Amino acid sequence: MSDQNLTVTVENLRKTFQGPDGGEIAAVDGISLSVQAGELTALVGPDGAGKTTLMRMLAGLLKPDAGSLRVLGIDVAADPQSVQDRISYMPQRFGLYEDLSVQENLDLYADLHGVPHDERQERFARMLEVTDMARFTDRPAGKLSGGMKQKLGLACTLVRSPDLLLLDEPSVGVDPLSRRDLWKIVQQLIDDEKLSVIVSTAYMDEAERCAQVFVMHKGKLLADGAPDALSKRAQGLTFTAATPVDMPARQLQARLIDVPELIIDAVPKGGNVRFIRQPEAEQARLNDLLDGTSVEPRAEELEDAFMMLLREEEGETETKTTPKEELEKSAAHTAKDDGKPVIVVRDLVRKFGDFTAVAATSFDVARGEIFGLLGPNGAGKTTTFRMLCGLLPATSGHLEVAGLNLRSARAAARARIGYVSQKFALYGNLSVRENLEFFGGAYGLSGKALRNRISASIEQFSLDPAAQSGILPAGYKQRLAMATGLLHQPEILFLDEPTSGIDPLARRAFWRTITSLAVSGVTIIITTHFMEEAEYCDRIAIQDAGEMLALGTPREVREQAGDAGADMNSAFIAIVEQGRAARENKEKAA
């Protein structure tokens, strides 16, 4: 019987939550699907699609309101325990005990799952080997980098051999190398143990590895199928436009994405711009828009199909990009361009005890430049970033932001920078307007000037002033964080992983804003884990173990990676691995 091969069967599943206004919100709204055993299955979709709610129902942690749900042939609602005995679930934030060592965490989870002692040693050895953590068994989990924590989380989830593995966005905030390792582990388990895996992800290259992909949106299933079959939706619509020399790719990309009636999506890649045209777009208008740039058709990918599906659903409202004039106004500091760099960093060093987080780093950033700081988790980029903002003193070296060291400069100097932190730090129980009022006031705005800036920001970022900021979806939190960071029209904007955990549509809108800001002369320093976003930057720096491994335009960095540098992701991995190999050789020699 074919049912024998199904790990999960879901029929008309529904789960509602009470919204903040008392109304009902259907997180999962009548979904039916089935998942084959022994396969890798992906759930993709923007924020609020219901992926996590579905995962938690599969794991028996939430009771469905309606519909039927069978996992491994068992009715989950009726008997969650016997399902939980046979599955492993890794939530977005895995509960590691930060004060316990790696080994103690593994022991603890083995105890909790009742793994027999004789099986343990073999299992632990295998897990430590595939995660490459055997060297760190004594280190407290709290001291691991984000990527390593995630790998340890996966290892703890897999201390026993489950029949079904559920992974909820395992790669959010994880660098490309750790991401690759995570997937290596999962792939090995599928090959060796015929494990069934359901993974939710925001990365399309991850979904592409899966046998089956379910595209979710606002609690409904939009499409499903093998990645190849889904990609076919974009067949014949995908092209690459060659960027003219002397023009940043993002400029052409901005021009294309601003015309949604002709262009579904456009992203810079490898110095050129990949785009999807609207099927009904008039050729003549399209030619006008492209203005003579040479255009080549390219093979369609899952990401293209995904973007098409989302655009169809979301329509214009969600992706409305900010009118350029507005933004250029918002950066009223058309400070004189005297050709001097805005940021100067010379031999910057930061040590924590005898650990060197940042070693002898030097770079300049010019006015109006978009400068990307990239690096694996724990490479020192956040430390560099915090020193630039004046949040952390440097151990030694020279540091200048707008001509001043922000740590020692008078407080007024800080009015010249804007800062958006990793967690979009906002006051959760205040409304959008109250947050803006506070930050405006802290930056010395008051009265009419403050009111004008607030209403401009609210319009610019399509915010609801009365909404409570703590319960906004991630994409809106990011917009509000941007709005607060830009309220005082800073010359320099610092952005720490502003796109982590944000869906592709919101990321497009975000980068469109950044492009406009750069045009108006704002200097932007940004860290990110999405390597394709480095393509928007004028120059990028790659750091690992505190050292600067590469510095230059995206094209130069790709060239530095040599043959491996076909795209930014592989260039990044190649450069970091080269750097690590060189360091090991040096250590051996010494």
Next chain:
Amino acid sequence: MNPVITYFFRTLALFRKELLALVKDPSSRVLLFAPALLQALLFGYGATYDLTHVPYAVLDHSRGATATQLLARLDGTGVFERVATLTSSDQIAGVIDKGDALLVVSIPSDFEARLAANQQAPLQVILDGRNSSTAGAAAAYVSSIVTSYNQTLGNRSSITIVRRSWFNPNLESRWNMMPALIASLSMIQTLMLAALSVAREREQGTFDQLLVTPLTPLQILIGKALPSIFIGLIQSTIIFLIILFWFQIPMNGSVWLLYFGLFCFTVASVGIGLSISAVSLTMQQAMLYTFMLVMPLMLLSGLLTPVRNMPAILQVATYVNPLRFGIDIVRRVYLEGATFGDIASNFLPLLAVAAVTLPLAAWLFRNRLG
């Protein structure tokens, strides 16, 4: 714009934000006022050393008229309540052990005979010493009743004591306890509020966002301290009103002086709270430190036991405890009607604590490594 005005507006923005954040959270909104109200009532009714309804038992072997009269006096006070009349001395241990009676009055069989012979007639009172302060008070009360009865018997005793107790005519322990609560109960809340204020922002990542604004550490300090001080004073006011109008303990001093003292005391407490907060990385840490501190602050304050009864070294330690001086100010202004001159010495330690902790907190905002 005038830099002074800008400075003021920036600080005001933070002050407003802090108050809003407190008031907008429904759970913290309840916490702001309910505990002060509830604890003031609980302490008012619950925490008392006064003797009322003291259960006692009688073992009367004499069965004479004098004994009966004496016992009638005891019963007539309204303080003592006879729970048992025993018939043999074997029963004494039973009623005391079980806690049925706090004391047993045992009258020997030769009681009347000795009185008649103009001899000393001993009367035995057996006390439950497990509760020493109540037992002591009860014993003293019994002896005063016996003394006054002696006089009616025409005995020779010639010295009598006429008691006038100042500031608290009936020596009610409630009068002693309640005004102290104006300082001590509100301190727990102020400490907690201040301790959580920076730690919460550090935990949620908003503190970095605050530090990159042009706000100076001093402005952050003022913006963070004022809301806690404000709420601390509101709590003190709630307790003050309950004591004054509900428990009707008369206030003898000046309300202005009381509030000036409370303000200085609250500033010192907030300084301690903010220092805790600036050191803590998480709210959990801040709570833990606060709980660790509250108990010694209470014990070394003179709230329950007088400072002068403590060993010398602990008495020295009380000088860094703002609560000791806060309580002293409140008690003396409230009960005794003290003037500023009377209590001026209390302000120095308070200001010293504030002068150390507030700058320390401001420095820690930026220089706490982590």
